[in-house]
Amino acid sequence: MKRKIGVYICHCGGNISDYVDVEKVRQAAAKEAGVALARTMEFACADSSQKEIAQDIQEGAVDSFVVASCSPKLHLPTFQSVAERAGLNKYQYVHANIREQVSWAHSDDKEGATAKAVQFVRAAIAKVRLAKAIEPIEIQTQRAVLVVGAGVAGMKAATSLAKMGVNVYLIEKEHFVGGRVSQWDVLCITEETGKDLVTRFYIDVVANQNITLFTGAELVECSGSMGNFTVKVRITPRYVKDICEKDRMRRAIEVCPVEVVDEFNFSITKRKAIYHNFPSQYPLVAVVDMKHCTRCGKCEKECEKIDFSQEEKVVELKVGSILVAAGFDPYTPKNGEFGYQVYDNVITLPQFKRLVAISDTELKWKGRPVQTIAYIYCVGSRQLEGENKYCSRYCCLTTICAAIKAGEKFSGLSHFHFTRGIRTYGKYETFFYEASKRGQVFLQSFEDDPPQVTQKDGRTLVRIHDILTSRREVEVDADLVVLVTGMVPRTDGRIGEILKLPRGRDRFYNEIHMKLRPVETVIDGVTIAGACRGPQNVVEAINSSLSAAIKSYSFVRRDTLAIEPIVAEIDPDACTWCEACAKACPFDAIARDASTGKEIARVNTPVCKGCGMCLPVCPANAIQLRTFSDEEVQQMIGVLAHEL
């Protein structure tokens, strides 16, 4: 039967047509065998264009089609659903990427770009000529989601999923929930503290029977794919069975002779080897830090709930989707960066915030009273020379907010902000106004002339050429210098490695598309939420966690999930069962079959992932991968090789 192929070439509002002569491409496509119509479109993804394609199909003018537009990563599903809406099998549509791989890549060479677009469209036509209708494969779905990270984003996502009736396994690497937000005192806009917010989320989590929370839990292995992942989680024990009776835990902590740096307070204080972060940190049960515990046995005498017989274990869970909300680390300045680690009164913003939170009547640093504070902005963000070119978004607001709160808590403080331009965007602008009104001083410099920190005769001086006053030199004699450090990805990136999550240029986890698919990753079934996607504040983290929860829900909401029927097929006549394919298959999807009397390989279709690893190892060339058959690939190669 003669094909009636429709070819639709997108201008992408100039993104393509500014560099590719789309009319020339259309003319070349129209000349190809089997092409019934070829059109250009301003935006192929627009509703009106989709309707036009569907109409061509429904009227019988077209029985298969090619769309030449942006990367298939963006709109392949869009046009597949156009086909389905019009009653055509979605595999009778083939995509040509003439934006990312043509017009944008060769915007310096319009002639070359046009010639290449012609070739890509011709190759797609060659492939669609051979396209067959293929029905999807249905797999059983696990109605459960693994949420990695019990910070505010992870807890919110877990609660949201659980309310939709999904089983949630919420795993947290630390022994306490709340992530970074639990380390913060008063949060801006509302008067809530980080602890208040974490408490509210934690109450929601434990109240919901659909959620199983594991603390001290780390993802160590993952296999399977969307709809059906098998994950292994390693759980480190607390070595404390339950809450001790009144005051006994306090005494158990007191008698512990081991003191280590307290990371919860960003190393400005010490903690014991048996600890909880602060008295109401959740879960309420304390933890023994086995890395530092000397097993002296003193705590055991104080509280009978301490149990050193607990052992590490690995649990295996089956889930349909994985939601990653692994959070961020604060940037650690390099030694000597604005005097960090050189002068003992230079600290980071997280340290300052903990200092304000744990100080009672007087603000002191290393025993000396603090009155004048210099804040140096954009440390580790917006770097001209360095890895972190991005703005960390939350720091301007957080610093101003912390300065206002410190001023309310302790009298007589003077605040000097050494900025690179304040970015308290949206409604947060009022805080900038409030700080200015209270007499806090804002100075500004450009990136090429940053402030200098020096020490002389025991005084710490911060000097700037202030561009707001015609580069006048201003010097502040500061008791405390606070480096306003931005956000960086977690140093421990094992989750990303295990799940094979790609990272962006900023080294945070990368979404498929910022605007179109902001919480999905290229790994089907894995979504990302919160600050592991990139710097964001609490509000933004919660927003993204709700989006990711809905997206993860969409993968598990039905009992079955239609998966791509792109699987390997064996030619029983050619196959001689040599086992090479079965050995090459990483999913054990190929087995020996002698049911027809002849020993051949058989593909277990729902298990086959369509990777094609079995293809090149077959000495008889008896395996074809659907939509990547020898005929299809060789036709495309032939067309691409013979340029018009």
Added chain:
Amino acid sequence: MPEGRRDGAKILVFSTEKISDPAIDMAGLLKLHYPPRVYTIAVPCSSAVKPHWILHAFAQGFDGVFIAADGSDCPYGESCTEKTGALVQKTHALMKEQNLDAARLKMAAICSVCSESFVKHMKSFSEALQKGK
């Protein structure tokens, strides 16, 4: 127009749908230019490329074939690196039988954000093939 009127070597790239093809897309997004006679066919995994597809490409007139491999990032498992290596080795042997210069088939791992590396490979491969012509 007569074939071969355009400058530069003709290169066929086998990219992978989830890893190296996104990197090639991003090269476009970042307007990192490379020679336009680089043509891509995306396959699910670099260890799915059949040696006879590569030989077919040479027979049809491609100057070079580049496998933009998944490397250790392959979503289908770690064995990808070894298997892609094996198929390249097998193809090199077949190329030798046909007196084809082994340098015309190249393979390198291109991670999903390795756009700059891809562009660098395309520029140098194109230049090398041009010199070898």
